[in-house]
Amino acid sequence: MLDPWTLFFVVTTFALYIGIAIWARAGSTDDFYVAGHDVHPTVNGMATAADWMSAASFLSMAGLIAFMGYGGSVYLMGWTGGYVLLALLLAPFLREFGKFTVPDFVGDRYYSTTARVIAVVCALFVSFTYIAGQMKGVGVAFSGFLGVPFEWGIIIGMVIVFFYAVLGGMKGVTYTQVAQYCVLIFAFTVPAIFMSLIITGNPVPQLGFIGEAKGEGVSMLAKLNTVITDLGFLEYTETNKSMIDVFCITAALMFGTAGLPHVIIRFFTVKSADAARVSAGWALIFIAILYTTAPAVGAFARINFIDTVNEATYIADDEDYEARSAEIEAAGGKPVPQWYKDWEPTGLVAFEDKNGDGVMQYRGPNAPDGIENEVSPNNDIFVLANPQIANLPGWVIGLVVAGGLAAALSTAAGLLMVISSAVSHDLCRRTLFKSMDDKTELRVARGAAAGAVFAAGLLGIFSNSLGFVAQVVAFAFGLAAASLFPVIFLGIFWKRMNKEGAVASMLTGLITTFGYIYWFKFVDTDPKNWLFGVSPEGIGFVFMWLAAGVGVVITLATKPPPKEILELVQKIRVPVS
C-alpha cells in the first residue's frame, strides 16, 4: 500500500531535517551539548514539546484513552503536570547551576565521583529503555506505510538521526525538533478538527468534547456512555482501576517527567534561569495543544469505530469489495468499511467470526445480549485510520505518517544527546580522563552519539518482544521518578543533603523500582500481589518517597557537606545581584 502522498511527505520532511542539520553544525562542546546556552525560550519550548512527545504520545495515547475512558486521564495529567514540577522545582535552578548534564549536577553538588557515575547509570538506563520504543515506532511506520521491511525502516531512521545528532549535536537537534513539532502538531490536529465537525458540528475538538452529539439532543459523552454500556463495556467516564492506583500512576508519571534527563537538558540550552521558566511555560502550551485534543480524538474515534464496524457484514479478501458492499447495502445491511479492509493486512484490526454469522460483533466483557466479542482493534489504529474514517483526502494520511515519524525521531534524538553526553562528558571528561581538551571531547561526543544511534537501532530491531507503551514507559518513568528526582530536588532545597545520602537514595530508588517492575511485569503478573494495590506503572511514586527518606536518614547520620558546597547551593538559589 505504497501511497505517493506518503512517500512525498516522508521524503520532504526528511530532506528538511537533514538540511537543518547541515545548517546548524556544532563547532564546540558548548554547541554540541547545550546549543551554546543561546536558544530563544519560545524556540526551546517548541523543541522541548517535540522532544517530549514521542511515538507513544502521537500514535498510541488517543487510542489508549479511547479504550480506557476516564482511566486514560493518568497519561493526560501525568505527562503535563510534570512540567509544573519541572518549572517550579528544577529547571531554573539547574540552569543557574549552568553546566551541561544531569550527572554533572549530581556529581558537583554531591562532590563525589560515585554519585556522578550512579547518575550516569540512571540516565543511560532511562534513556535506553525509552529509545528502544522510539526506534521500534520508526520501524513500524516504515514497514506499515512504505512497504519497507521492519529492520530497514529502523536503519533508515538511524541514518537520518545520525546525520543531525552526530553532526549538529544539541544545536542540530534543537532546530530539527522545531520543524518536527510543526509537522506532528499539524498532522494531529487537522484530522481532529474534521472529526469534531462530523460528530459534534463544532470545529474546535476541545469544545466538541464537551458539546452535544450533532443533531441528537444529548451530549457527545452521554451518547458514548450509552453506546458502550449497551455493548457491555464500562461507562466511558468510569474506570476499573482503584483510586489509589490512578493517584500513584499519575504521580509517578509527573515526577518521572520532571526527572527525565532528556527533558531536563533542554533547559540547559537557554540563556538564564528566567528564560528556563518561560521556556517551560511555552513547552507546556505546545504540549497542551496535543494533550487537550487527544481525549477528544479518543472519544470521537470510539464512537466512529462502533458506528462503522459494529454489526457490519464482513467482506472477505477473495470477494470483490465494490460489488459485495453494494449488494449488502441493497439488502439493507452495513458493509465493512473500506478503511477497515485497508488496515487489516497490518494486523492492527482483526476479526474472528466466532458465531459464524458473517457479521462483525464488537462487544465488551459484560455484553447484555451475551454475544462474544469478535473484533480486536489495536490502540494505534485510531490515530492512523482517523483520516480515512473521517473521509479526509488521501494526502492527510501521508501527513499523519510523517507526523508519527517526526514524533519518534525527535524524541530519539533528544535521548541520544543524553546518552552521548553522559558517556563523553560525564564518564570520559569528568571521571576517567580529566585532562581531555575541548576538541578531543567533541570528537568523543560525536563518536558516542554515533555508537548510541547504532545501539538504539539494534535495541529497536530486537525489541519486538517489548510492549510499546506499557512495559517500557513503566520502567523509564518509574526509574526517573525514584532515582533522579529526589537527589536533584533535595540537592537544591536541602543544603544539608550530603554525598552519602545521595548515593544511598539513588541506589534505593533504582534497585527497588527496577526490582518491583521487573517482578510484576515478567515474573508474577497477578495484580492481587501488588504492594498496596499499586501497579508497576505507579510504583515509582511510592519508592520515590522511600528513596528520599533513605537519603535524609543517611545524610543525618553522616557529616554535613563541605562549606563550598553550601555556597554552591546558595548561589543556585539566590543568584548574585
Added chain:
Amino acid sequence: MQEKSSADEGRAYWQATIRLTIGLLVIWFAVSFGAGILLRDFLDQWSLGGAPLGFWFAQQGAIYVFVVLIFVYCWAMRRIEKKHGVRA
C-alpha cells in the same frame, strides 16, 4: 553593613520564592489529584457543557490550569527578583 543587608535581601528573596512555590503547588495538587481524582465522584454531580465536572478536570481542566500556573510563576518571580534586587 552593606554586606549584611545583601545577605538579608537574599534570605527574604528565597523565603518569598518558597512561599510562592508552595502556593502554586497547592493549586497544582488541587486541580489534578484533588478535582481530577480524589474529589471526582463528588464533582461529577455538576457538568461543564456535556462533561461531568470531575472527569473534565482530569482530561482537560487540569492541563489548562497547569499552563496558567507556570506563567503566573514566571511573572511573580520577576516581581520578587526586582523587589529584592536580585538580578536587574
